[in-house]
Amino acid sequence: MIKYPFLKERATIGVTAPSSGVSNELHGILIEAGNRMKSRGFDVLFGDTVWTQNKVRSTSAKIRADEFNKMMQDEKIQLIFPPWGGELLIEVLEYIDFKNIKQKWILGYSDTSLLLLTITLKTGIATAHGPNFVDIRGEYTDETTAMWKSVLSTKKGESIKQYSSKKFQKEWQFDNPSPCVFHLTEQTYWKTISNNEVKIQGRLLGGCIDIIRHIIGTPYGDVLNFRKKYIQDEPIIWFLENCELSTTDLRRSLIQMKLAGWFRHCSGIMFGRSPANSPVNGYTVEEVYKEFSEELQIPIIYNIDCGHVPPQMTFINGAYAEIETRNGQATVLQKFI
Incomplete structure (x- = not known):
């Protein structure tokens, strides 16, 4: 049976970079996204990995996995929301603590989709393929993208309908x-x-x-x-x-x-x-x-x-x-x- 996390109002979002981090010159969009989410009632907890980028990685595979594992164990965090994808998320899989993964949402696409699919296949916990954290930094969000919150706030046993974009x-x-x-x-x-x-x-x-x-x-x-x-x-x-x-x-x-x-x-x-x-x-x-x-x-x-x-x-x-x-x-x- 599939296990479904649930996103509560005023939840804490953990932002970690299991693939690529954000280089210095782009820190502004990360801060902007964080402020936007706070203005919408969320708390945002940034991990260290999001602020660094060396060639194609935020940091080493072990450090990336350790931060992810820590956020998965943190009872305060209900949603893990990477800034974006990247190239080498596959390096972290062998260090992920699949046996102790908590039931919480992980949302993203691109390289992050590998983490999403792997977690669902190995644990039966549902994961969310949708926008990246930096995608929701705008003054407003289009109707299709904005559905991420409604989808993640759907309770087990309920259903939700989405419509193709205009x-x-x-x-x-x-x-x-x-x-x-x-x-x-x-x-x-x-x-x-x-x-x-x-x-x-x-x-x-x-x-x-x-x-x-x-x-x-x-x-x-x-x-x-x-x-x-x-x-x-x-x-x-x-x-x-x-x-x-x-x-x-x-x-x-x-x-x-x-x-x-x-x-x-x-x-x-x-x-x-x-x-x-x-x-x-x-x-x-x-x-x-x-x-x-x-x-x-x-x-x-x-x-x-x-x-x-x-x-x-x-x-x-x-x-x-x-x-x-x-x-x-x-x-x-x-x-x-």
């Missing part, structure tokens, strides 16, 4: 700060391989495919044991997003996941909008999706609100979801059962 951000404009953080200018349109309405149900699992593929075949990526121990015969819906992979590398990664049994009893796959998906010799990402849909005989939805092209929904690893698409729009109902 618009998304085509490109980052760091030299043109927005009071919303994101510049939402392009019309959102969720697509399906069949070009028809799609309805799928199942337990959500997912993350950044660039990262999570690296735990296949390790003790941290045992999807089959997770199924047996926590969800039995229930189907899985995978939500995946591609940060940097070409179409052929994406195809290889999906095949590897299939060969490892990750797509057994899968009712559908959802792919986020991507800044990557570069065609190789004319081989497009739409062709990757179409081939995979035909091979697995399952529906595939793509260009969803997930990943490095914001905004994004908050998807809960382990939650039971009912997803419907129609005319480019979608609803995601998550049940905490």
Whole structure:
């Protein structure tokens, strides 16, 4: 059975950097995010790791893991909210104290999604794939991103519905700060391989495919044991997003996941909008999706609100979801059962 944390009002948020920290010249956005959360009634506890960045890491893997473990044991903290992702979170996995992990939310995406998926697979505790801490520093937050708080405040046994965004951000404009953080200018349109309405149900699992593929075949990526121990015969819906992979590398990664049994009893796959998906010799990402849909005989939805092209929904690893698409729009109902 999946275990669901619960975010109370005026909760304390622990900000730690299990992957990349924040370099000196960007400390301002971290402080801004902290002040914004305090103005919304939260207490914020910054760890030491968030203030340092040496090449691609906040600090050593052991120190990163120790700070994370300490925050997980701290009874005051109800939500762990990394500033952002990075590159080498995988280094900390062997130092995480999975046996003593408390039931509290962890929220983020990108490299953080590896930590999220691993914790859910190994412990059955739900984790939250959604915005990073620095994403919520704006004067206001768009409707899609803002749902993170409502989702994390849903009680066990209850459900919550999210709606696809109206618009998304085509490109980052760091030299043109927005009071919303994101510049939402392009019309959102969720697509399906069949070009028809799609309805799928199942337990959500997912993350950044660039990262999570690296735990296949390790003790941290045992999807089959997770199924047996926590969800039995229930189907899985995978939500995946591609940060940097070409179409052929994406195809290889999906095949590897299939060969490892990750797509057994899968009712559908959802792919986020991507800044990557570069065609190789004319081989497009739409062709990757179409081939995979035909091979697995399952529906595939793509260009969803997930990943490095914001905004994004908050998807809960382990939650039971009912997803419907129609005319480019979608609803995601998550049940905490």
